[in-house]
Amino acid sequence: MNKQSDSSADNTAATVTRKVSVAIIGAGTAGQNAFRQASKIYDDTVIINEGFWTTTCIAVGCMPSKLLIAAAERAHDANHSAEFGIHATTQIDGKQVMQRVRDERSHFASYIEKQVNSWPEHKKIAGHAHINEQGLIEVNDEVIEAAQIIVATGSSPSIPDGWADKLGDTMLTSDTIFEMPDLPKSLAVIGAGSIGLELAQAFKRLGVTVTLFNREKRVAGLADDDINDKAIACLNNELTMHLGSTIKDVGTRSAEDETAFIDYEDSAGESRQWQGEYVLVATGRRNNIKQLGVENLGVELDDKNRPKNLSKKTGQIGDLNVYIVGDANANIPLLHVASDEGYSAGSMVCKNTDDAYIRPPAIPFSIVFCSPQIVNVGKSLPEIQQDPELEYVIGSVSFDNQGRSRVMGVNCGLLHIYGCKKTDRVLGASMVGPDAEYIGHILATAITNDLSVKEMLDTPFYHPTILEGLRTALRDVQDKMEIPYQFHDTQEDNF
Structure with a gap:
């Protein structure tokens, strides 16, 4: 998509090296679906991707977390069957637990990789894409002019300012925790959303000393007070949770002693400190869009980097030939939603949109x-x-x-x-x-x-x-x- 530029900018305009009908930026769930649909009509469709060519779900999300939960459930059932007259204790091999998570993750990823490898090489570009002031896509040594652009750049863990430097190697996120070679001895989990709750309970059931912190007296973002209270009561049976707590500072004791600490105020306003081996920051994810340059395509973002004028059916931005889909639009960051949005956007860019199958927006x-x-x-x-x-x-x-x-x-x-x-x-x-x-x-x-x-x-x-x-x-x-x-x-x- 070439944006009009004034005469003063023409002298420094980038030289286009390739013109395409459709360019897709990002090769996760939404991007891959969009690419498959658009490729049915346009032979000059390209897909640009930085990082792994699988999906967030397979690499760092749904699948490795469920693999860890599956191991945790086996251990929990074995250790908590006395009421049935079954008495047993388990021996948990942390290295084997984590290795199986990675091995099975690789198994799932192999199917995606096989599919990606079947795509023509000239349609795949590995590199960091940026949209310049002319509305052209710059990636590696190429400058691409696309008639239509689909942005599917996904999301990344949201980390409070300064925490990465203060915690150093003791800080974990959902993007890094599955690379641990062994189970940790102790773990603080900050954030009681879906990621925080799932991983906190799984590690606890696998023998890790876990403490869960959350700013609100809520779990999983539950909006119904009665359901929230019941969820807390059920989870309190096995999880140590400090709900309604405020984190004041994080860090490590010293360069020599890398024990992590968290200074916090509990729900009663008392100052307290947690110390342990690792801190899992599970304070949500942010869409990867801020540095992409979508504003050069005429896209406006709100104060939370969410695109304005977004069609929840197709991901189209107003009447622009620009579509932002999946986690990149921060609408409903779930795999089935990303899949539907990518499919619909890939259908919309085709010539005959009257016959395109547009999946209706999923209910929450x-x-x-x-x-x-x-x-x-x-x-x-x-x-x-x-x-x-x-x-x-x-x-x-x-x-x-x-x-x-x-x-x-x-x-x-x-x-x-x-x-x-x-x-x-x-x-x-x-x-x-x-x-x-x-x-x-x-x-x-x-x-x-x-x-x-x-x-x-x-x-x-x-x-x-x-x-x-x-x-x-x-x-x-x-x-x-x-x-x-x-x-x-x-x-x-x-x-």
Whole structure:
């Protein structure tokens, strides 16, 4: 995309070395999907990438974290089965645990690498891309003029200013922690979002002394106070958490003694200090867009580096021939969203956009794979409460005495379903509990397909399953509607 320049700039204008129909910057989930779609029409599509040619999910996100969690669950089950009359102790080989994480990660990455290797070499450019004042892409020794540009540069860990220098080698992020050759002895985790919660609990279950810090008295960003309180109560059974604490300083004792420390105020305002081996900074991720030069394409960013005038369907910026997709747009930084956005943007740049398949924007849907799991689907409770047009009810079920959950010894949890009183539709839900990932998928399908609560209740619920808890919550929603649904089956799910 060539931007008009005045005559004074023409004298120093960069010389174009290649003209293409579509240039994609970034080869993660969104970028790869965009490249595949655009390449179906344009043979001169190029993809530019700096760093690994796999995805954030495979390299440093979803897959290595779930591999670590899988090991942690094995250890936890072995060490906590006394109530079933099974007594055992485990011997955890930290080096083997971490090696399996990397080996299996490489296995998953090999499929992506095979696909990337099948792409023509002249369409792949490895290097750092920058968009100059003319709107041209500079990378290595090339200057590329693209008719359409798709930005899919992903995200990186957000680290408070100065912490990297103060903590030195004792600082870890989700981008570096899986490279550790062995399990640490002690670990502070700063941030109780999805990354912080999952890794804190996993390392704790693998025998690491873990302390979790969070500025708010919340976990996983839960907006429903009752669900948040229940999640904290469930997690407190095994995690040491300092919620509502304020970090004042971080560092190491000295150049000779690399013990890490954290000076903080606890929730009561008392000054305290933590000391240990490593500090995992899990304070979120930021999109990799600030230094790219997208402003030279006419893109405006807000104070959080999020692009303005963004189409949530396609990632297009206003009426520009510019698309920003995946984590780069900081909309919903989840893999399935990045995949859909990349696919849609890659379809939109094709000549016949009337026939392009544009995936609709996904409803908000997040899962935290701690134990018990945490799920949010659809509208949050505050969003519903702020809408004066919505009359809502909350259907609830506790999993503390839910039949199958108690059988399995995983009976700690709470589900809230937010139902629309006028339409008999599910607006959203929030849950902490066993099998939350599956219950979340069912609710997401119901919202996406506009199913009524009655239609959901008309489907079978097999006994005894944890999913029967979903039926109880749906019944509670229906009972609070203006016209309650008459049930024929009165069997409760807790026996």
